[in-house]
Amino acid sequence: MPTTLRDVAKLAGVSPKTVSNVVNGYVHVRPETRDRVERAIATLNYRPNLSARSLRQGRTGIIALAVPELDIPYFAELARHLVTEADLHGWTVLVDQTEGVHERERKVIGGLRDQLIDGLILSPLALTAEDLAARTDSTPMVLLGERVHHGPADHVVIDNIAAARDATNHLIERGCRRIAAIGAQRVPAGETARLRLRGYREALADAGLPYDEELVTTTLRYHRRDGAAAMTWLLGLPHRPDGVFCFNDLMALGALRTLAEQGVKVPGDIAVIGFDDIEDGRYSVPTLSTISPNKQEIARLAVDLLKRQMVTGGPGLADGDGPQEIFAPYKLTPRESTLG
Structure with a gap:
């Protein structure tokens, strides 16, 4: 039989309430009593009944993170940071993968885990503002990414238009005049691509450079093979680009592989810049801007x-002005693929 709180109390010679106070970290316990209880806990290898405690407190201590693809390094690195931050609050993170499928994302926000989690952090690709507005589950939720702006939930995002403009401007400043873009998408879930394409076009216009549809390649996904295939197509043009802005680092790494295989010098012949600053890009040859x-x-x-919602009962209620949309910072990181 598992050791109970009463077993610990009996061995320590205290009441079960005192044991509970020690386990829950209450400060008003005499040091000698706390020491006796802790020694009894160690002797009996006692483990608190977390399920019972959660029922009493109305909390599970578990939050969920739902992202499109776990094998995309950006999401893996972001998940690591989220686990670290959650741990500071004593939370465990349950990670889910939606693959950007509408029905899966709808189930995630529909409360199927409402008895298990205290909150949800979601990076959606397929959900619409209408889907979120129709949500009936009251579990606190925070959105990441570019899919839904100014929606009914707190939202953390970066300024993708400005960031894409900065990436393109960097290529222009390095002397590139025929700049290609890899990663355009013509699907409902392609909001990230639309914002980054807009920033790319704005930078070209500001520099007085023409926008050439021939230099804009579309990709279904944002994987290495998509970047490699797009770069192969661009190299087959009668007039090759002299710079390439890839809408994420994985596609940029695929593009670098194609350029190496075809003997194209980077950045001497074609400069390349990506987006996301994944760790692989710091070790590629050349290193990736x-x-x-x-x-x-x-x-x-x-x-x-998420923590604020748990306290206030809803998004933005602490300020009385509805859901918050917060822009996180970013920076341009030039490396060998543009600097040489």
């Missing part, structure tokens, strides 16, 4: 917003 979202700050902001 990129836009660096502050993932640690994104995680901190998301966890803080």
Whole structure:
């Protein structure tokens, strides 16, 4: 039989209430009593009944993180930061993968885990503002990413238009005049692509450079193979680009592989910049210039917003002005793929 709180109390010679006070960290316990209880806990290898405690407190100490793909390094790195931030609040993180499928994302926000989690951090690709507005589950929720702006939930995002503009401007400043873009999408879930394409176009216009549809490649996904295939197509053009802005680092790494295989010098012949600042880009040959979202700050902001909802009962209620949309910082990180 598992050791009970009463077993610990009997061995320590105290009441079960005193044991409970020690386990829950109450300060008003005499040091000698606390020491006796802790020794009894160690002797009996006692483990508190977390399920019973959760029922009493109305909390499980578990939050959920739902992202499209766990094998995308950006999401893996972001998840690591979120776990670290959640741990500061004593929370455990349950990680889920939606693959950007509408029905899966709808189930995530529908409260199927409402008896298990205290809060949800979600990076949606397929949900609409209408889906979120129709949500009936009251579990606190914070959104990440670009899919829904100004919606009915607290939201942490970066300024993708400005960041894409900065990436393109960097290529222009390095002397590139025929700049390609890899990662455009013509699907409802392609909001990230639309924002980054807009920033790319704005930078070209500001520099007096023409926008050439031929230089904009579409990709279904944002994986290495998509970048490699797009770069192969661009190299087959009669007039090759002299710079490439890839809408994420994975596609940029795929593009670098194609360029290496075809003997194209980077950045001498074609300069390349990505987006996300994943760790792989710091060890590629050449190292990858990129836009660096502050993932640690994104995680901190998301966890803080979730904590506030748990206290206030809803998004934005602490300020009385509805859901919050907070822009996390980013920076341009030039490396060898543009600097040489």
